[in-house]
Amino acid sequence: MRRQLGAIALIVVLMALAMIIAGTSPIDGFTALFVGALGGRNEIGETLVATSALLFPALGIALAFRAGLFNIGAEGQLVVGGLCAGAIGAALGIPGPLGIVVLLIAGAIGGGVWGAIAGWMKARFGANEIIATLMLNFVAADFALELVSGPLKGPLAAGAETAWLDPKYWLPTLLPGTRLSIALLLALVLALVLQWAFTRTVFGYDLRASGEAPEAARRSGINIGRLTWLALTLSGAIAGLGGATIVTGELHRFNTQLSPGYGFTAIAVALVGDLQPLWICLAAFGFGILESGGLAMQASAQVPKDAIHVIEGLIIFVLAARRYVATRIEGGAP
Amino acid sequence: MNGRGEPALSLRGIRKAFPGVVAVDGVDLDLFSGEILALVGENGAGKSTLSAIAFGELKPDEGTVHSRGTVGLVHQHFELIGRLRVWENVLLGREPRRGFSVDERAARERVLAVAQDNGLEIDPNAVVETLPIGVQQRVELLRELDREPSVLLLDEPTAALAPAEIERFFATVVQLAARGTAIMIVTHKLQEVIEYSHRVTVMRHGEIVASAPTHEITIGEIARAMVGGDLPDLATRADTTKTPCLHVKDLNAGSGATRLNDFFLDVHGGEIVGIAGVEGNGQNTLADALTGMIAYAGTIERRGTIGVIPQDRQREGLVMNWSLVENALLGRQHRAAARRGLELDRRRARADAAAIAQRCDVRAASLDVAVKTLSGGNQQKLVVGRALIDDPDFVLAYNPTRGIDVGAAALVQSRLIESRNRGAAVLLISFELDEILALADHVIVMYRGAVLGAFDRDRFDRAAIGRLMAGST
Numbered sequence: 187m188r189r190q191l192g193a194i195a196l197i198v199v200l201m202a203l204a205m206i207i208a209g210t211s212p213i214d215g216f217t218a219l220f221v222g223a224l225g226g227r228n229e230i231g232e233t234l235v236a237t238s239a240l241l242f243p244a245l246g247i248a249l250a251f252r253a254g255l256f257n258i259g260a261e262g263q264l265v266v267g268g269l270c271a272g273a274i275g276a277a278l279g280i281p282g283p284l285g286i287v288v289l290l291i292a293g294a295i296g297g298g299v300w301g302a303i304a305g306w307m308k309a310r311f312g313a314n315e316i317i318a319t320l321m322l323n324f325v326a327a328d329f330a331l332e333l334v335s336g337p338l339k340g341p342l343a344a345g346a347e348t349a350w351l352d353p354k355y356w357l358p359t360l361l362p363g364t365r366l367s368i369a370l371l372l373a374l375v376l377a378l379v380l381q382w383a384f385t386r387t388v389f390g391y392d393l394r395a396s397g398e399a400p401e402a403a404r405r406s407g408i409n410i411g412r413l414t415w416l417a418l419t420l421s422g423a424i425a426g427l428g429g430a431t432i433v434t435g436e437l438h439r440f441n442t443q444l445s446p447g448y449g450f451t452a453i454a455v456a457l458v459g460d461l462q463p464l465w466i467c468l469a470a471f472g473f474g475i476l477e478s479g480g481l482a483m484q485a486s487a488q489v490p491k492d493a494i495h496v497i498e499g500l501i502i503f504v505l506a507a508r509r510y511v512a513t514r515i516e517g518g519a520p
Numbered sequence: 521m522n523g524r525g526e527p528a529l530s531l532r533g534i535r536k537a538f539p540g541v542v543a544v545d546g547v548d549l550d551l552f553s554g555e556i557l558a559l560v561g562e563n564g565a566g567k568s569t570l571s572a573i574a575f576g577e578l579k580p581d582e583g584t585v586h587s588r589g590t591v592g593l594v595h596q597h598f599e600l601i602g603r604l605r606v607w608e609n610v611l612l613g614r615e616p617r618r619g620f621s622v623d624e625r626a627a628r629e630r631v632l633a634v635a636q637d638n639g640l641e642i643d644p645n646a647v648v649e650t651l652p653i654g655v656q657q658r659v660e661l662l663r664e665l666d667r668e669p670s671v672l673l674l675d676e677p678t679a680a681l682a683p684a685e686i687e688r689f690f691a692t693v694v695q696l697a698a699r700g701t702a703i704m705i706v707t708h709k710l711q712e713v714i715e716y717s718h719r720v721t722v723m724r725h726g727e728i729v730a731s732a733p734t735h736e737i738t739i740g741e742i743a744r745a746m747v748g749g750d751l752p753d754l755a756t757r758a759d760t761t762k763t764p765c766l767h768v769k770d771l772n773a774g775s776g777a778t779r780l781n782d783f784f785l786d787v788h789g790g791e792i793v794g795i796a797g798v799e800g801n802g803q804n805t806l807a808d809a810l811t812g813m814i815a816y817a818g819t820i821e822r823r824g825t826i827g828v829i830p831q832d833r834q835r836e837g838l839v840m841n842w843s844l845v846e847n848a849l850l851g852r853q854h855r856a857a858a859r860r861g862l863e864l865d866r867r868r869a870r871a872d873a874a875a876i877a878q879r880c881d882v883r884a885a886s887l888d889v890a891v892k893t894l895s896g897g898n899q900q901k902l903v904v905g906r907a908l909i910d911d912p913d914f915v916l917a918y919n920p921t922r923g924i925d926v927g928a929a930a931l932v933q934s935r936l937i938e939s940r941n942r943g944a945a946v947l948l949i950s951f952e953l954d955e956i957l958a959l960a961d962h963v964i965v966m967y968r969g970a971v972l973g974a975f976d977r978d979r980f981d982r983a984a985i986g987r988l989m990a991g992s993t
Contacts, residue, residue: 386863391846391853399839405813405830406851 190460193501194472200500204493215487222482223475229482231364235436237474238366239445241373242428243452244470245380246297248461250315250421252384254397256506257418259304259319260425261449262326263297265442267426269330270296271433272348272440273338275355282354289355290430297426298419300326305418309411315418323449331442340439347441357435367435369428373470376424377463384463393417425449447495451477454498457505473498526588528553528702529574529671534583536569543569544580545726551671551702556693558713558734559706561723562746562925563896567706568596570723571673574704589670596676598660602649607631609648610663634666639695653800654685661692671702678712679951682798683986690716710739724748747926754958755934758941760790765914765945766810766822773816774805774969780816781970785947789913792936792946794960798989799951802969807831807918807949824913829904831918831949833896837903840892844884847891848873848906876905881931897928904932908939915939915946921955933959953985967991 205215223233243260250257271293278285304322307313331346340349357367384390395403396413404410428448433440455473459466476498480491527550536544544566551557561567572578574585575593600609607627608615616626631644640658648659657677664672674693678686694716697703707713713720713734720737722730722745730737730745743751768785780802787793797803809816811828828851830836838847849869852858858865873887880901884894891899904920917936921929936959940946950956956963957980965973965988973988975981 386866388853388859388864391849391864395839395850398841399835401835402837402839402850405811405828405836407854 189505190458190465193458193505196504197497197501200497201489201493204497205487205489208487208489208493210487210489215483215489218486219475219479219483221479222486223479225482227361228364229478231361231366232478233471233474234361234366234370235364235474236477237470238370238373239428239432239436239448240452240455240473240477241370241377241467241470242431243425243449244455244459244466245373245376245463246301246421246424246428247452247456248459248463248466249380249393249424250301250417251456251461252397253393253413253417254400255308255414255417255421256316257301257304257319257421258316258453259300259322259326259422259449260452261445261447262319262323263300263422263425264429264432264445264449265323265326265330266300267293267297267423267429268433268437268440268444269326269333269338269429270426271430272351272437273333275351275433276338276340276349276439278352278355282352285352285355286357286434289351289434290427293430293433294423294427297429298423300426301422302415302419304422305415308418309415315414319418327442330440334440334442338440343439345441348439350439351434353438355434356438357431365436367431369431369435372431373428374467376427377467381463425452446477450502451495451498453506454501458501525552527551527586528588529591529704530586531570531574532584532586534570534573534580534585536566536573536578536580542726544573547583547723547726547728549574549721549728551704553670553700553702554697555702555718556697556716557702557704557719557721558717559704559721559723560708560710560713560742560746562708563923564925565723565746566726567723568675571675571704571706574671575673587671590667591671591673592664592667592669593673594657594660594664594675594677596679598656600648600656600659602647604648605644606642606646606648606651606659606662607644609659610634610644610666612663614666630666631662634662638662638665638692640692653680653798654682654688657681657685657689665696669701671704672696674703674705676707677705678707678709680799682990684990684992686712710742713742714739722746743926752927752930754930755937755941757937760941760943762788762790763943765789765824766947767819768810768821769819771806771809771816771818771820773809773814773818774802777968778802778805779969780805780809781968782818783966783969784971785964787914787945787947789943789945790940791961792940792948792959794956794963795947795949795966796953796956796963796985796989797949797951797966801966803918803949803951803966804831805969806966807916810916810947822914825910826914826916827907827910827912829907829915829917829920831922833899833903838891838899841890843889844877844882844887844891844902845870845873847902848876848909851906852910872909876902876909879909880905880935897924900924901928901931904935908935911942911944913944915944916949917946918949919951920948921950921952953982953989957982957985965989 202212205212222229224230243264247257247260271289274292275289300322304315304318307318308315334348335346338348340347357369360366360368360370392408392413396408396410432444451473455469456466459469476494480494483489484491529551531547531549534544534547547570559567573580575591610631611627615622617623628644635642642658648656678689681689693703717734720732720734720742721728722742724746766787771780771783773780808814834840882898882901920932936946948956948959961977963975964971965985
């Protein structure tokens with residue numbers, strides 16, 4: 187936990203520094219950030235939209251990291267999940283509530299398949315999952331762009347995107363007057379389920395054992411290959427489900443602007459949340475504030491929004507590098 | 521022996537603390553030219569720390585180290601580069617040069633000269649990983665000898681050697697001492713201490729508790745000084761009825777030097793079968809095949825349940841960051857009894873952990889502390905207790921007392937005897953022949969993956985077993 191508090195302190199200090207460099211007092215800068223993120227109904231709605239968009243991939247990442255697998259591919263899994271939901275949603279002709287469930291499941295399956303590819307490569311050929319998942323991000327992005335530029339492009343769409351979903355397939359709004367859908371509730375329920383699964387079930391026990399001590403885990407009767415495959419599939423499915431909630435809850439179609447890098451920011455979210463689902467909810471809210479308040483901060487405090495991404499990158503670097511090194515040295519969890 | 525003149529190595533008031541433990545506490549030690557000093561003590565007594573300080577690898581918190589000339593150290597675990605040749609390993613970093621390249625001929629000649637000088641037989645061109653352990657040891661020794669040390673520290677030098685190799689090794693050491701090198705051997709093999717050393721120094725809890733010329737002290741006195749009292753008694757062996765439990769026939773598995781060759785073995789309920797052998801003769805392969813960790817050809821038939829004490833508790837047996845409760849469940853988590861509905865039965869897991877701790881005297885602040893905070897002995901007792909708690913029909917114990925103190929070792933050995941007494945079949949694979957002779961009803965000698973001989977308890981012949989362990993029939 188000390189490391190997590192350190193990371194948060196580091197974010198605050200770095201942001202204050204960026205503000206000073208930009209010629210603004212940190213007090214003004216942070217005020218702009220928080221007003222921009224939490225200053226009204228609409229701002230809070232946008233912050234929570236970002237929170238839920240980050241929460242899904244972050245929970246998926248946490249599941250894989252707990253098993254000792256560095257899934258860097260949440261971005262691609264998110265995109266593929268969204269693509270599946272968007273493509274099927276544009277062509278679907280069944281009642282609304284059932285349709286929504288179908289689209290969410292389609293997203294989870296799409297993301298799951300994307301994760302499973304990396305899992306299969308690792309379990310079958312010993313491929314490094316970091317490289318496999320990272321590279322599959324590019325495959326997913328270009329694959330999606332190609333499809334929505336051609337075969338899946340909506341008949342009336344101006345740019346590269348699918349046709350709009352029938353409103354009966356839109357996720358119900360949670361906070362009237364904002365874009366916030368019940369996706370947030372889904373994410374919170376998922377966090378609770380994962381927290382329970384990690385700490386109370388045999389699956390969670392096996393998952394954590396494999397991450398903490400692979401050799402001891404193998405000798406305790408855990409099928410490591412199967413677990414690797416399963417963990418990356420589930421991890422991808424959770425991210426893919428997130429992609430589907432963005433399509434059904436926010437965009438109401440699929441396009442390549444689905445994610446401004448949620449899948450990468452989610453790595454920082456998962457790490458700052460100490461890979462514990464309930465803490466990750468808090469971390470996602472914190473990063474949601476940065477995502478949605480960043481623009482306001484840029485406008486009134488002249489701190490470029492990109493500075494936030496630089497800082498997120500640094501957080502990943504500091505926390506992930508430390509975990510990675512610790513794993514290599516002690517053979518412990520990431 | 522020759523305590524005359526200036527010592528070659530002199531340690532004064534050495535103290536070294538690590539977080540939570542004082543490893544060496546106020547030690548004075550002199551080492552003279554031409555003598556062989558044996559430094560003995562239990563694991564954790566401070567021997568290795570002291571030799572690292574003498575070598576200059578560690579800096580003491582207090583005290584001074586003086587040495588005349590260079591100090592060489594041969595590590596317990598060889599630090600050789602397997603893919604390189606003997607001469608490359610011996611001269612690494614000190615290669616003779618010609619222009620910008622290494623003068624290979626001069627290098628080979630130099631290694632040969634040093635080897636002949638010390639009566640060591642070696643092929644400078646051999647690739648190290650293809651050599652037997654005993655010869656690798658020679659390479660390690662040559663690397664130090666090339667620097668012509670006036671003080672030579674040997675850390676558990678015979679741990680991986682067969683009895684015959686041990687004799688050869690000590691012949692070299694005695695010769696070195698005769699030519700004036702000061703030698704300190706860190707060991708726990710008391711038989712070697714008595715046979716080859718001139719002086720014995722015993723450490724316990726970081727302090728020197730006894731020091732005497734070897735001819736004035738007995739093995740029993742050394743052992744009592746090491747433990748700080750009398751050795752605990754083992755559990756007594758009861759009469760048992762023997763029922764077949766494990767049947768292994770025509771077993772082939774693994775590859776290279778540790779490959780199993782038509783290995784065969786029978787273990788009955790109510791007996792302990794010991795596998796005697798020098799490290800690296802296929803014991804790992806056998807243990808892995810018996811526990812289903814590797815593929816094999818041949819027959820392995822086992823009746824009933826199994827409990828495993830793996831040889832490397834930290835890597836293979838425990839999750840170091842986890843609590844005693846969580847570790848008590850490892851390897852048992854897939855049993856139906858471990859679950860209640862979808863969840864793990866946490867109350868039961870805690871009760872099991874408490875039972876293990878109580879039966880095997882695992883000392884911990886609580887059942888919830890991480891096992892990495894426990895001493896090696898307590899970690900091992902936890903692993904042993906876990907393997908035995910479900911009363912398995914077959915127990916595989918691989919070096920069950922390695923690296924733990926005498927008290928903990930006696931407890932572990934007693935638990936194994938008790939398992940045998942209640943009718944379990946126990947297979948004991950150990951690199952310590954003494955342990956096997958003390959516990960086993962039946963001994964099988966393993967050499968290069970094959971069975972080279974078998975002995976019943978009433979026909980144990982230490983010398984014959986030792987010869988077979990070295991491969992001579």
